[in-house]
Amino acid sequence: MGNSISDGLPPPSVPRSRKASDSRTEAAAVADIAPAIEAEQEISDEKLLIAVGNSKDRQAFDQLFKRFAKRIFAMGMKLTRNEQLSNDLVQEAMLTVWQKAPLYDLDRGTAQSWIFTLTRNRCFDMLRKLKRQPSTVNADDIWPQEGEHDGNMVHEEQGSQEVEIAQIEAYYEQLPDAQREVVEQIYIHDRTHEEAAEHLQIPLGTLKSRLRLAVGKLRHLIGIEQ
Amino acid sequence: MTDKRALHPTETMLEEFATGNLSTGKCVAIAAHVELCAECRQRTSEIEAQATLAWLAETGSDSTESSSDYASLVDSIVAQPQFSDADEFAEQDAASPVREIHMHERSITLPSVLARIASDGLVWKKLAGGINQASVMLDDETQCEFLYMKPGSQVPVHKHQGNEITLVLDGSFSDAMGNYGPSDFVVRTPSHTHQPASDEGCLCFAVLDSPLTFTKGLARLFNPVNRYRFKRATSQRV
Numbered sequence A: 001m002g003n004s005i006s007d008g009l010p011p012p013s014v015p016r017s018r019k020a021s022d023s024r025t026e027a028a029a030v031a032d033i034a035p036a037i038e039a040e041q042e043i044s045d046e047k048l049l050i051a052v053g054n055s056k057d058r059q060a061f062d063q064l065f066k067r068f069a070k071r072i073f074a075m076g077m078k079l080t081r082n083e084q085l086s087n088d089l090v091q092e093a094m095l096t097v098w099q100k101a102p103l104y105d106l107d108r109g110t111a112q113s114w115i116f117t118l119t120r121n122r123c124f125d126m127l128r129k130l131k132r133q134p135s136t137v138n139a140d141d142i143w144p145q146e147g148e149h150d151g152n153m154v155h156e157e158q159g160s161q162e163v164e165i166a167q168i169e170a171y172y173e174q175l176p177d178a179q180r181e182v183v184e185q186i187y188i189h190d191r192t193h194e195e196a197a198e199h200l201q202i203p204l205g206t207l208k209s210r211l212r213l214a215v216g217k218l219r220h221l222i223g224i225e226q
Numbered sequence B: 001m002t003d004k005r006a007l008h009p010t011e012t013m014l015e016e017f018a019t020g021n022l023s024t025g026k027c028v029a030i031a032a033h034v035e036l037c038a039e040c041r042q043r044t045s046e047i048e049a050q051a052t053l054a055w056l057a058e059t060g061s062d063s064t065e066s067s068s069d070y071a072s073l074v075d076s077i078v079a080q081p082q083f084s085d086a087d088e089f090a091e092q093d094a095a096s097p098v099r100e101i102h103m104h105e106r107s108i109t110l111p112s113v114l115a116r117i118a119s120d121g122l123v124w125k126k127l128a129g130g131i132n133q134a135s136v137m138l139d140d141e142t143q144c145e146f147l148y149m150k151p152g153s154q155v156p157v158h159k160h161q162g163n164e165i166t167l168v169l170d171g172s173f174s175d176a177m178g179n180y181g182p183s184d185f186v187v188r189t190p191s192h193t194h195q196p197a198s199d200e201g202c203l204c205f206a207v208l209d210s211p212l213t214f215t216k217g218l219a220r221l222f223n224p225v226n227r228y229r230f231k232r233a234t235s236q237r238v
Ligand SMILES: [Zn+2]
Pocket: B007, B008, B009, B033, B037, B039, B040, B041
C-alpha cells in the first residue's frame, strides 16, 4: 500500500543542513524520515511540527492538516454546534499551527496537546466575536503560552569579562545535557538558532527556551560565585 | 472549618476552564487564580493533556482525503509568514499592560490577565459600607468587577441568586465561614447568606452569575440599583 500512495507524492523534503559535514545526526535524521514516507502514520506529529516550524516544510504541514482537520472540525461542532463555524475554525486553527510552529516547545507538551489548546483558544475567540463580546481580553491572555512573551531575552548579551574561561567551563559542565548541547551549538559551534535547531532536530521554540534556561542558570551561577 | 482545597476552583471548574467551556468572566477569574497558584497550574496542564487524549480518542485517526478545496486552503495558509522573530515580540512587549494598581497608598501587582483588563482603565464607584467597585464587561452571562474594601469595611448582609466567585488579590476579608487571603478562590452559592468584612482592607476580583439581593433592613433599598447595575454590566455593546 505504501508504494501506490508515495508514488504520487513529490520527493520528500528533508530538513536541509548548511554544513554537509554534520553527517552523523544528519544521516540519522534522513534515516528516520525516509522509511516513514512509505508508512505515513509512523512519522510523529512532533516531527511534522518541527519540520513546519524549522524549515517551513509544506509537505509536513499537509500531513498535519490531513491528520487534524477532522479533529478540529469535531471540536468545533462540540463547542459551537455550527458547521460553518466549525469549518472556519479548521481554517483559523491550521493557520495558527502554521504561524506559531516555530514557537512550539517540545519540553512543554505533545504536539497534539499544543494543537488542542491552540484550537480551544481560536474557538473561544471566534465565539466571543460572534456574540460581540468586548475585546478587552482574548484567549491568549486567559491561557498564555509561556515563552511567547519573552522571546528576546536571550539576545541581550555582554556578560562580565572578569570571569575565568575555566570557571565558565566548570559551570557549563553542570548544565543538564539538553541545555548543554544547545549552548554548545550556539556558543561553541557558533550556529544560528535555526541551524542549531535543525542540527539537533528539535523545534526552534524548544531551542530558544532551553537556551534561555541555560543562559539564566549560567548567569545565576556566575553571579553567586563572584 | 474551611478545608484548604475549598479555596481553589473545583475540579469541574478546572475541567471546564481547560476545555474552554465556560463564560469569559469565570475563565478570567480562574486564569488569574491559576497564575497565582502552582498547584492549580499543574492540575490544569494535566487536565489539558487528558482532554487532548479524549479528543483524539473521540475523533479517531481517519485523515482528511485530499480535495482541491483543501489543497487551495493549504496553499493560502503556507503563503502566510510565520511568527519567529524577536520583532514580533517587541511589539507585544510595547503593548504589555501595566501590572501595578494603586489602592489607597498600596501598590498591588495584578495577575497578567487582570492587568490586561485593568489597562483599559477602571472606573471606581463608591458603594455602601466602605466598598469601592469597578465593573468590567467581559461577557453577557456574568457581572465582573474589581472590589476594594477599605480597612474596617463591611458589605451589607446579602445572598445570591446565582454563584459568586471572589478571588482575593491583596489584603484579606472574612465572613462567617472563614478568613481569606491572597490567591484564595472563594465560591458562594445561592444557599449562602453572607456578610464579608475586612479589617486590613482587601482588593478582590469578583464574578457574579446574577444580581445580589440584600436581605436586611435599609440595605434593601439597594435592590433596584443592584438589578440595574447587573443589567447594565451585562448588556451587549452596540
Ligand atoms: Zn489553586
